[in-house]
Amino acid sequence: MKSKKSQTQLKEDTTKKKFLVVSRWGESLDIAFAISMEGHTVKMYIEDKPSREIGYGFVQKVKDWQKHIEWADIFIFDYTGYGKACAELRAAGKLVIGGTEYTDKLELDRNFGQDELKRHKIKVLPFKEFFSFQEAIDYVKAHPNAYVIKPMGETSEYKQLLFVGSDDEGLDVIRVLKAYEKSWGDDFGNFQLQKKVKGVEVSASAFFNGKEFLEPINITFEHKKLFPKELGVSTGEMGSSMFWTKDSPIFEATLRKFEGTLAKQKFVGHIDINCIVNGNGIYPLEFTSRFGYPQIFIQRAGITEPIGQMFYKIASGHKFKIQVKKGFQVGAFLVVPPFPYEDKKTFELFSKDSVIVFKKDSKEGVHPMHLKNINEEWLITGNTGIALLVTGTALTMRDAQKMMQNRISNIIINNVYYRTDIGDRWLEDSDKLWSWGLL
Known part of the structure; x- marks a missing residue:
């Protein structure tokens, strides 16, 4: 009693x-x-x-x-x-x-993040920081390899500037560095070149209550390119697929090792670590020590308890198991011009105050992004062109995708575009992860 x-x-x-x-x-x-x-x-x-x-x-x-x-x-x-x-x-x-x-x-200081990973005895990919384009070009010429260009500081917010090289000699990276030098000059700031490895890109994340991680763990697969089949420029995100799990070898090998440090720092919130994994190991790339976007909205679609009460319990330091749906969750951003670029004139001409029309009066699984509500009409505002995030959930990835697509088909937005393949990666990636013992 x-x-x-x-x-x-x-x-x-x-x-x-x-x-x-x-x-x-x-x-x-x-x-x-x-x-x-x-x-x-x-x-x-x-x-x-x-x-x-x-x-x-x-x-x-x-x-x-x-x-x-x-x-x-x-x-x-x-x-x-x-x-x-x-x-x-x-x-x-x-x-x-x-x-x-x-x-x-x-999150904000890539070098510090990598140093902290090493301090917690987590292996990282080789990287080097540069303050000039010519210095980086000379380095690639002297050390031919496939690299990833990662802007740092304020420039890191421009996700389309992140470049993943594919040439084993680094020739594509050299061409991009020369292009950035012409277009940005000294305004680009410092950046990293990180050795590229092939594998599955996946992130592990969890909520932290100031003392410990809360279960279950969230495993997310991001889709960063603008167009289907990973074509086009890199964006912050076009959509994600995910599932919740009690156990994750990826989480245990990475974030779990930070539990004591986060408790000492009295961190309360959500933290994510993005990794490349393959048969040789787990290689952390970067932290997101806040809500991920659109990750948090897709997570919300899979959380079955009231989100306000859940946040209150987390902030109060309660230890509890978050109530979530079984199976999979997917979500896709619906965007309009000029996304992923910033162009005030284009936004005002094509997108500002555009009305979002629902064929049927149902908004289930529809998450408002950069909108305002005028007389019960949803209008696009802000300046980036991110209108909605639409989610789907089901016991299988295919059924979750179908639910999301059905919900998208109920929406009319002038000049809208979005990825139609969110979740497709799972079919191939899951086989690899199983074979490597990482699921």
Whole structure:
């Protein structure tokens, strides 16, 4: 029989809360909207000025999040760079989902991230940092190989600049470096050349409650190229497929080794590590020490408990098993011009205030991205051209894909484009992962 104290605590935990969502570019609208639909009170702040129209009509917007600190029960920070603010709020006794200065650095400083992997006795791929294009070109000529060009600092936000070479002599990398030198000059900043290895690209991630990782683990397969069959420029993301699991050899070989460090840093939130794996081993590439986009929305499609209550339990340091669906989840971004580029004139000409039309009155599995809600009409706003994320879930990958495609077919957006092959990689990748003992 439960004590009166534990019954009271349970009652307190299930009361409606006041959430303050602090967003860099409005990426977490779907999360804020979902929490508000569960009956919680939500206020949302967006730092980027051109993105501040995102969310109007969906949730209450505020112009200065710091004026609402005393009001909020729980804070959600949706991007890196807020680690210091999160630590200060936690020190003041506030509940926070968000990073720390340490986890910010894991993601934003590639060299630091790689050094931390090595410090935790995790093998990494050889890499070298460069501050000039000519220095990098000379290096490739002296050490012919296939390389990946990885911008660092502010330039790393331009995902289309990441280049994965395919020539074993590095000739394609040299050509791209020369092109970047002409178009960017000294404004490009420093960057890495990382040795390329062949294998399956996969990420392992989990939520962390300030003390330990919570089960289950999430395994994600990203689709970064603009067009189907991995053609076109690299984008931040065009869609992902995923599943939840209790056990993951990839997770145990990588993130699990950071559990003590993250606890010492009092990290509370979500962390992901992207890897290349093959028959020779697991090679971590980079951290995402925050929500992944669109990863968090596809995860939400597979989480069966209320997302607001789940975040509250995580921020409160509770140990619990997250309730999730069996099988697979997939999701695809529906985008419009100028995505993945930034061009204000093109956006205003082709996409701004375009109406999203639903053939049937059903929005299940449809996650609002850079939108505003005017008189119950969803309109595209912001400046990037990311309209929606549409998800599907099922016991098999094929059925999850069919559900997603059926939901997409119910939507009309002028000039829309999206990947039609999200999830196809699983059919081949799973065979390889099984044969390597990594599933």
